[in-house]
Amino acid sequence: MRGAVYVNGNIAPADHAVIPVYDHGFVYGEGVYETLRTYNKVPFLYDRHIRRLRQSARHLDLAVPFDDPTLLGWIQDTIQAAGEMHEAYIRVLLTRGVGELTYDIKATPAPSLVIIVKPNEEAPARMFTEGIKICLVDVIRNHPQSVNPIIKSNNLLNNALAMQAAYRQGGEEALMCNYRGELSECSQSNFFMVRGGVALTPKSAAGLLEGVTRAFMFEVGREVGVEVRDVTLYPKDLDSADEMFITSTTREMSPVTRLDDRVIGSGTPGPITMKLLEGYRRKAQELTRALASRA
C-alpha cells in the first residue's frame, strides 16, 4: 500500500497504520466516511464533503469534535507525509471509537479519526473513449429504515455484495434497485441516463446517497445547457436510454456504453455525456485553481 495514514493524531506509512481491535469501527463497522480527491493539489468540494460527513455522523448520534479548517490541516499534514504525488485520493473516516462491546454509545466517549491518503489513480483513458459496462444486479439497496443510504457509513457490505455480483458478470459497476423495485444508485456511484436530451437520475426518495458529484452535475448542466432532472426510474426505463453515465468523486463522470449484454446508444460515449464531462472538468479545474492561487 502506498501513501500515509493519520490515526488519532499520529501519521504512519500506509503499511504500518493500525487501529485498535476494540474500535467499534472495526467490530461493528460503526463509522462514517467521505472520499475526496484533489485537483491542482486542492481537495475538491471540501466544504460539501465535510458537510455530508457531519450529516452522516448526526444520523448515528456521533460527535464530530473538530472544525473544518482543523480537519483540513490534518489532511494536509497527511498529504505531506504521503510524499510526492500528482493528485491525492483522501478518505476521511470517523468511527464510534474504542470501548467495551456494547451498542450503548456511552461506552465510547471519544470517536476515532482516520485519514487515508494515497496517490489518486486517474481512470484509464479508455473509460472515457469507450465507456464502461455496468450490470443491473439482484442485490437490493439498503432499506432506508434499516440503514439509510444517506448515511455514508463503513457498513459497506451491501455495496460490496452488489459490486462483487457485477464483477462476476464482467461489469465495472453495479446498478441496484430499491426494495420497491425502483432504480436507486450504483455500488460506488450515482446513476444517470439520457433520454431526449435530458439527463435523468433517480430521486433521493429512492433511497440513495446524495452524491456530491451528483449534486454538482445539476450545476454543470445549467452551465453547459443540458437539463438535469431527478425522477423516479424503473428498470424498464433503461430500454429507452440514449446514453448512460455514472458519477463519483474518484471516477468523475464515467460514460456507460453497455448495460449487462445490451449496447447503449451507438456503443460509444454519447454527445450529452461528453458535453457534461467537459463541463465538469472545466468547472473542477476552475474552482480548484481559484483556491490554489489563494493558498
Added chain:
Amino acid sequence: MRGAVYVNGNIAPADHAVIPVYDHGFVYGEGVYETLRTYNKVPFLYDRHIRRLRQSARHLDLAVPFDDPTLLGWIQDTIQAAGEMHEAYIRVLLTRGVGELTYDIKATPAPSLVIIVKPNEEAPARMFTEGIKICLVDVIRNHPQSVNPIIKSNNLLNNALAMQAAYRQGGEEALMCNYRGELSECSQSNFFMVRGGVALTPKSAAGLLEGVTRAFMFEVGREVGVEVRDVTLYPKDLDSADEMFITSTTREMSPVTRLDDRVIGSGTPGPITMKLLEGYRRKAQELTRALASRA
C-alpha cells in the same frame, strides 16, 4: 478492556491489540463473526458456532483457511493468555483481510482472523427474577436481498441503530420487524412469545439470524415437555402473549416482562419461560461437563 486478543497469529493484551487500517473488516465492515461463551471452561456448542461461521463466510465468498480443531487451539491459547477468569466470552472474527481499497476480492488474498477473549459477564440475577424490558422499534431488520440477516457479519449498524433506539426508550433489547411488517428478531437475540403453553418464534423466512441458542431451544423444549414452534408473527400477536423471552449465547434465555409500556403476563417471568430456562441450564451444564471430563 480486560482479556486478550489474537490477531493473525499474535496474542496481545486487549488494550494493545490492533489491526491494519487497510483491513477490509475495518474500511468496509467486510467480515463475519461468532460469539461463544464457556460453561465449565468449555466453549459451548462450539461445532454449531463454527459451522455457522463457515456458512456466513460462504455467503461472502470468504475462505476459512483453518479447520475446527486448529481454531479451537488458538481460542484456548487466547483464553490462557487472558488470565484467570470464571467463564470466558469469546468473539471470533474473520475478515476479508488487508488489501487495496476495492471490492474486488482478488485484492485481499489472505483473510484476517481475530479472537477476542474476556471474562464472561454473567447476566445480573434480577434479569431472571424480574425479567427485562424490550422495545418494538421502528428500525427494520435488513432486507434479505440487501445484506441477508443469516450472514453474521461485522456490518452491525442495523443492529446498533435498533438497540440505540431501544436504549432511548429505556429498553434492554430491541425487537424489529422485517420490511413486510412481520416480527423478525432482536438486535442481539432471537425473540420468543408463549401463547397457550406453546413457545412461538418467528420463522427463518422472516429474515433473521438463526441463533444457535434459538435452535437449541427446540431441543430443550422436547426435553422439558414444552412445544416450541416457528411461525409467522405480527406486532398484533404481541397482544396475546402470556409470556415472552429472548435467547442469545451471552444472555442465555432472558425472561421479558415488559414490552414498551405494557406489562407481559403477571409482570414476572412466566412458568413456561422458567421451565425452559431450567432445562437450558441443565443441558448446557451436562454437555460441557461431558466434554470437560474428556479433555
